[in-house]
Amino acid sequence: MKFSINVEKFMKSLVPVEIIANKKENEGYESAGRITFDVSKDKIVAKAHGGTAAISAVISNDNIPNLNYECKEDGVITIMAEQFMKTLSSFPPSGDITIYMDGQEITASLNVDEDVDEQIQTVFSESGEIKLPNLSSKFKKQATINREIFVDGMDKVQFAMGFEKTVAHYMCQLFEIEKGKARFAAGSGARFAIADIESKNILGANSKQTFIFPKANVSPIISILKNTTSTNITIKESPANVDNSNNPAQIVIDFDEGISLIVLAIDTAIKYPDLNKILEFDYPYKVSSDISQWKYVVVGIEATNTKDIKKEHEMHNANVVAMLDKKVLFMETKSPTKAKRQIKDMKILQQGKTKEPSFCCNSAYILEAYGKGGNSGDVILEFETKEESDDGRVKPVVVRFPEIVNSSKDTLEKFTIFFATSNR
Amino acid sequence: MNEEKQNIYWLKGNYVQRNSIINNIKKSFGDFELFVYDDEYNFKYVEQKILESSCFGNNRLIILNNWPVVKKAGKFVRATDPLKKILSSVPEDCILILNNLQTTSKLFAEEVKKVGKIKEFEQHAQKYHYRLKGDQKLATVWVTDSLKTKDKVINTDNASFLVDAISYNESTVNLDNLFLLLKKLCEYVGNRKKITKEDVFVICSHLRNFVVWSLYDACDKNDIDRCFDLIENCIASARNVGEEVIGIVYSMVWRYKLLFMCKELSVKGVAEKDVWGKLSNIEKLERKGGSNFQIKLSVGVDKKTNVRKKMYSRAMIDSLFKKFRDKDPSVSCYNYNELLFINLALNRALPKIRSLDFVRAGFENAEIVIILKILCMVICGKIKNISQLSFLQMD
Numbered sequence: 001m002k003f004s005i006n007v008e009k010f011m012k013s014l015v016p017v018e019i020i021a022n023k024k025e026n027e028g029y030e031s032a033g034r035i036t037f038d039v040s041k042d043k044i045v046a047k048a049h050g051g052t053a054a055i056s057a058v059i060s061n062d063n064i065p066n067l068n069y070e071c072k073e074d075g076v077i078t079i080m081a082e083q084f085m086k087t088l089s090s091f092p093p094s095g096d097i098t099i100y101m102d103g104q105e106i107t108a109s110l111n112v113d114e115d116v117d118e119q120i121q122t123v124f125s126e127s128g129e130i131k132l133p134n135l136s137s138k139f140k141k142q143a144t145i146n147r148e149i150f151v152d153g154m155d156k157v158q159f160a161m162g163f164e165k166t167v168a169h170y171m172c173q174l175f176e177i178e179k180g181k182a183r184f185a186a187g188s189g190a191r192f193a194i195a196d197i198e199s200k201n202i203l204g205a206n207s208k209q210t211f212i213f214p215k216a217n218v219s220p221i222i223s224i225l226k227n228t229t230s231t232n233i234t235i236k237e238s239p240a241n242v243d244n245s246n247n248p249a250q251i252v253i254d255f256d257e258g259i260s261l262i263v264l265a266i267d268t269a270i271k272y273p274d275l276n277k278i279l280e281f282d283y284p285y286k287v288s289s290d291i292s293q294w295k296y297v298v299v300g301i302e303a304t305n306t307k308d309i310k311k312e313h314e315m316h317n318a319n320v321v322a323m324l325d326k327k328v329l330f331m332e333t334k335s336p337t338k339a340k341r342q343i344k345d346m347k348i349l350q351q352g353k354t355k356e357p358s359f360c361c362n363s364a365y366i367l368e369a370y371g372k373g374g375n376s377g378d379v380i381l382e383f384e385t386k387e388e389s390d391d392g393r394v395k396p397v398v399v400r401f402p403e404i405v406n407s408s409k410d411t412l413e414k415f416t417i418f419f420a421t422s423n424r
Numbered sequence: 425m426n427e428e429k430q431n432i433y434w435l436k437g438n439y440v441q442r443n444s445i446i447n448n449i450k451k452s453f454g455d456f457e458l459f460v461y462d463d464e465y466n467f468k469y470v471e472q473k474i475l476e477s478s479c480f481g482n483n484r485l486i487i488l489n490n491w492p493v494v495k496k497a498g499k500f501v502r503a504t505d506p507l508k509k510i511l512s513s514v515p516e517d518c519i520l521i522l523n524n525l526q527t528t529s530k531l532f533a534e535e536v537k538k539v540g541k542i543k544e545f546e547q548h549a550q551k552y553h554y555r556l557k558g559d560q561k562l563a564t565v566w567v568t569d570s571l572k573t574k575d576k577v578i579n580t581d582n583a584s585f586l587v588d589a590i591s592y593n594e595s596t597v598n599l600d601n602l603f604l605l606l607k608k609l610c611e612y613v614g615n616r617k618k619i620t621k622e623d624v625f626v627i628c629s630h631l632r633n634f635v636v637w638s639l640y641d642a643c644d645k646n647d648i649d650r651c652f653d654l655i656e657n658c659i660a661s662a663r664n665v666g667e668e669v670i671g672i673v674y675s676m677v678w679r680y681k682l683l684f685m686c687k688e689l690s691v692k693g694v695a696e697k698d699v700w701g702k703l704s705n706i707e708k709l710e711r712k713g714g715s716n717f718q719i720k721l722s723v724g725v726d727k728k729t730n731v732r733k734k735m736y737s738r739a740m741i742d743s744l745f746k747k748f749r750d751k752d753p754s755v756s757c758y759n760y761n762e763l764l765f766i767n768l769a770l771n772r773a774l775p776k777i778r779s780l781d782f783v784r785a786g787f788e789n790a791e792i793v794i795i796l797k798i799l800c801m802v803i804c805g806k807i808k809n810i811s812q813l814s815f816l817q818m819d
Contacts, residue, residue, distance in 0.1 A: 166458045189457055190476050273480045315472035362472065393517060396479040423475040423515045 001039050001075025002100035004111060006068045008093035011085065013059045013067075014046060016224040016259060020055040021048035021081040025216040036078045036130040041071050047130045048081065052216045052265040054132045055224075058258030068096050077106055078126040087121045101125065134247040135260065136238035141209045143177045146201035147233045147255065149411060150175075151225045153184035153195050154218060156415065159372065160186040160193035161215050171215040174272045175235075179204040185275055191365055191419035192396075193372065194275055199411040203232070211237055211251055212270050217263050221253065230255040239268050278396055278418050283382035284352030287322050289329055289343050291370065291379045291402070297331055297341040298370040301363050304337045317422055318363040320397075321356050322381070324348055329381070333363055349380065357385045359397055365419040369399045373415055377402025383421075396420050432511055432540025434522040434533075438599035440570075441545040442524060449485065449519060456483040456519075462490035467503035471510055474518055484518045491525055502527070508535045548596040551587060552739065555595060563587040563597045570606055571619065578619040585624045589634035595739050629657040636675050643803045644757040651800040655793065665789035666780075669796050673777055676799065677770045682736055684763040686744055686755050700741050708733040762805065769802040772816040 017035055026032035029051035038045040043060035061069050087108055091097055096111040102122070110119040154173065162170030167189050176183040182202050185194040213221065225233065233255040241247035251263040305316040321330040329343040373379060382398040389395065396418040404413040433449070435442040450456070457478055461470045470492040478484055491502035504527055512535075514520050522536070536542055549563040550556050561569070567583035578586075590605055591597035609627050613619055628634040635658040642650035662668035682703075689699050710724035710733075724733040744754045751757075758766070777792050795816070801807045 164459060166460050187479070189478060192479060278479065315468045317472070362476070391481075393477060393481045395481075396477075418479060420476045420479050422472065423477065423513065 001037075001077055002072040002098065003039050003044065004068065004070045004072070004096055004098040005044075006066060006094075006096050007088055007091045009064050009067045010059070010097075011088050011093070013057060013064055014085065014088075015227050016261065017046045017048045017055050017057050018081045018085055019220050019224050020050050020053050020261070023050050023053070023216075023220045025052055026050035031128070031130045033080055033082065034078050034126050034130060035081045035084065036076060038076050039071060040074050044069070047132055049130050049132055050220075052214065052263075053220060054262040054264065056132055056135075056260050056262075060258070063257035072098075073100075075101065076129050077101060078129055079106060079123055080126060083123050087123055090121055091119075133250065133262065133264065134241075134244065135252065135262065136236075136241070136247060136250060139236035139238045139252070141205070141211065141237040142234065143205040143209045143211075144203040144232050144234045145177060145182060146199065146409075147225055147228065147230050148409060149182065149197055149199060149201060150233060150235075151222055153182060153197055154213075154222050156195045156372075157184045157186040157193040158218055158222070159368070160188065160191060160417075161218065162186075162188040164188070168267070169270045169272075172267075172270060172272075173213045173215070173218050174275075175211045175213065176208065177202060177204045177211075177235075178208040179206075183275075185272070189420075190362075191368070191417065192275065192278075193368075194279065194416045194418075196414040196416070197411050199409065201410055210272070211235060212266065212272060213251065213263060214265055214267070216265065221261065221263070224261060225253075225255065228256050228259075237266075237268075278398060279416060281382075281395060281398075283395070283398065284350065284384050284388050285322060285357050286349035286351075286380060286382045287324075287329065288347045288349055288378040288380040289345060290377070291373060292376055293343050293345065294370045294379070295375075297343055298367055300339045300341045301331060301333055302367055304333045304335070304339045305363055306337065316363045317360055318366050319358060319360050320366070320381075321358040322346065323356050324351055325355060331366065347378070352385070352388050354385055354387070357383070359383050359385075359394070359421040361397060361419055361421050365397075365417070369417055372417065373399070373401035374404065394421050430541055431514055431516060431519045432522070432536060433519070434525065434536045434540065434542045435545075436524055436543070437545025437547050438603065439524075440599070440603045442543075445543060446487070446521060446523070449521070453483055453485060453519065456485045459484065459486045461486070461488055461492055463493055463502075465492045467492040467494045467506050470503075471506070474510065474514055474520060477515060477517060481517070485521070486518060487521045487523050488525060489523050491527075504529050504532055508532045511535050511539050514539070547599060549599055549602070550596055551591065552595060563591075563602065566599065566602060567606065570603065571610075574610055576610065576613070576617055576619055578624075582619060582621050582624050585621070586628065588637055589624075589628035589631050592633035592637040595737070629654070636672055639672070639800070640679065640754070641751060643800065644751055644754050646804040648801060648804045648806055651804065652797060655796055655800070659789070659793055666777075666792055669789070669792045670774075670777055672796065673770065673774055673799065676803075677767075677774060680763060680766050680770055680803075682740070683744060683754060683758065684767050686741070687758070687760050687763050690755065691760055696745050699745075700738050703736050703741060704734055704738070706735040708735045765808070765810070766803050768810070769799060769807075769813055769816070772813060773799055776816050 014035070021033055021035050031049045032051070034048070036047045038047070043058050046057045046059060048055050059067070059069070061067050091108070091110050098109050098111055100107055104125055105122040106125050108121045112119065154175070157173065161173055165171070170187055170189050174183070174185040180198060180200060180202055181204070182197045183194060185192060187193065233253055236252045238250055240249040248264055249266050249268050251266055253261040253263070301318055316333065316335060319332045323330055327346045327348070329346045331341050331343070333339045369379070379402065380400040382400070384395055386392060386394050398416060398418040401415040406413070433445070435445055459473055470488070474486055491504065492507070493500040494503040494506055508531065533542065546560065549566050550560060551563050553562060556562065564580055564583040564587055567586055568578055568580070571578050586605060586609070587597050587602065590601050605627065609619065609623065612627055613623055635654050639651060639654050642654065658668060659665045685703060686699055689702055694702060707723045709721040712720050712722055725731070726733055747753055773795050777795055780792055798807065807813070
């Protein structure tokens with residue numbers, strides 16, 4: 001095995017592969033931390049498999065300009081990703097290097113003129129070639145979306161994903177797409193975040209498609225796609241082939257030319273709850289206020305959530321009262337230090353029978369409502385009281401943020417959070 | 425109890441029956457969100473989860489496998505009182521299961537009775553008919569019943585073997601241990617319906633209690649081959665051979681001393697029914713004190729009942745005088761001189777084995793195993809001359 005290649009281009013093409021090889025969820029998986037290079041005359045295929053995701057990247061002069069790839073001898077090698085990337089970064093990015101096997105070692109040698117002393121770095125080769133699961137040939141779902149829109153949407157709601165292992169169906173992120181529209185959503189059961197994006201750059205598919213990404217893969221997907229150049233990505237899903245154990249259920253994301261990211265460990269049985277049941281509900285109370293007025297109130301609430309409370313994982317609740325007569329949104333915390341704060345100039349969009357409707361909730365949700373929804377424009381709060389609820393089960397509080405129009409990306413974004421109230 | 429509000433269950437006792445109730449609740453609950461907490465969680469967090477409804481109006485099943493904790497005077501302690509205070513506020517969409525939580529607080533139990541149900545299952549089953557109370561089941565009946573639910577059949581003798589294997593010398597058996605052993609037995613026999621004596625022996629052969637108990641059985645029958653087999657089985661799976669052998673020899677010393685005393689009383693003309701009366705005066709001594717130079721022996725006292733512990737129980741003594749399965753009563757398996765010789769050999773061997781184990785630090789145990797086998801030869805009547813035991817003399 002022997003080939004020469006440009007350092008900078010080679011490193012850049014390996015970034016997605018390295019992310020999959022080294023993602024933190026890989027611990028204990030047999031091929032964790034390793035990359036296999038299948039070197040042939042016209043291309044290198046770099047492969048990594050982290051257990052819950054795998055990737056195959058074609059690296060060749062055809063899809064990467066100025067790669068200067070030249071194969072002198074075919075072969076297959078496996079290396080430790082971290083050490084190999086460090087080795088590559090020890091050479092000037094603009095230079096070309098020759099990589100070859102020398103016994104059990106792999107040598108990277110800077111290509112220099114004959115009269116200049118040789119500069120080399122060696123790494124050990126690893127045993128065992130990384131085998132990827134079979135890529136499905138037939139997919140039940142398929143959709144295309146602008147890469148930046150997808151990355152922004154996934155990134156926007158990622159914070160809300162569930163974390164308790166007993167509610168595994170919330171340890172995932174929802175992606176719904178149809179022509180011109182995409183929805184990204186995540187939640188823990190008690191609090192959900194939803195980003196609805198409209199754009200003509202969302203090509204979508206003929207019908208509405210739903211994909212559910214497992215939590216373990218959301219961060220790597222975002223990191224990988226942030227660092228690529230494709231305008232669009234294609235997302236495909238296929239169920240497991242029951243006749244072939246090497247053909248598991250998978251979501252495949254195709255991007256750049258020749259790179260396929262295979263998302264594994266997906267649970268096709270998960271049915272994400274119907275978010276529209278909450279988002280389209282006509283709440284008796286709808287009030288709005290300028291989000292910029294929330295700033296000092298939220299800082300005050302946060303100030304009562306002391307380090308000790310956080311350290312001991314105690315809960316910190318806030319009472320929120322809409323004083324309709326005074327047009328004031330009153331927020332209060334009592335545990336154990338107190339904050340009594342008011343957001344003035346509240347606008348009443350809809351009102352029920354109670355003069356001072358209120359709810360109690362985890363104060364962290366109030367902080368998130370401020371921190372995640374931008375810093376200008378009117379934020380709308382929708383809620384109901386126990387007395388006015390249908391079956392005594394109070395629906396969650398919905399916080400709708402101002403719509404954001406991004407003319408450069410040609411998108412219209414609606415961001416919403418809803419969270420459960422506490423029965424205190 | 426308030427019939428309208430039964431969304432709190434306090435389950436106590438053996439695992440299998442608790443788990444069965446939890447599974448029934450899950451089945452009857454339909455769609456639900458499950459949360460499981462224990463002493464790793466702060467009570468305030470658990471409280472929030474209990475009081476916070478699901479966004480989609482789903483039911484919630486919250487299982488507490490241990491007490492959540494609260495901080496009091498700088499230390500984390502069980503949140504018994506705070507939990508008691510919120511029991512009446514548990515929302516209707518939430519079923520709260522207190523899974524085997526232990527407390528002596530009567531106030532807590534009273535509060536649970538007011539707002540929920542307490543289901544208490546047995547943790548131990550009695551081994552003897554004459555100790556049963558009320559609706560209690562005999563341990564062997566637990567075995568046959570449990571296997572019946574798995575479509576398997578076992579006879580009473582083999583069920584009794586299983587029970588004895590994990591509770592030798594005890595009048596009760598821990599049901600959790602018994603169910604685990606049954607699970608292992610079912611895994612072993614697979615789809616086969618009838619469970620044989622051989623199945624039970626294979627499953628139990630590595631358990632020390634089973635080895636000791638079977639070893640006595642074999643010794644009483646002078647079956648030296650079976651003795652050797654049992655010893656090999658025992659050491660093959662022992663984590664520390666020296667410790668295992670010393671444990672067996674201590675048990676032998678205890679048993680043959682008792683047999684000798686019973687024989688001595690019989691020789692003196694004491695009737696079988698009066699033997700317990702004579703031996704029940706012997707109290708169990710326990711070590712107290714930290715270092716070797718400060719160890720004191722004093723009579724052990726049961727912490728729960730505050731009664732002074734006895735060296736031998738009535739059940740133990742009775743078992744020596746009873747015919748068991750195809751074996752004569754143990755007392756009639758040996759004559760006076762044989763028991764005297766056995767006790768002499770055992771009492772010489774014990775310090776020798778202990779010193780060997782100490783010196784070898786567990787690295788070489790062949791000599792210890794050989795001594796155990798020689799002791800079996802003595803008990804089975806194969807060695808009858810004291811001069812053959814001269815090697816047991818301490819240097």
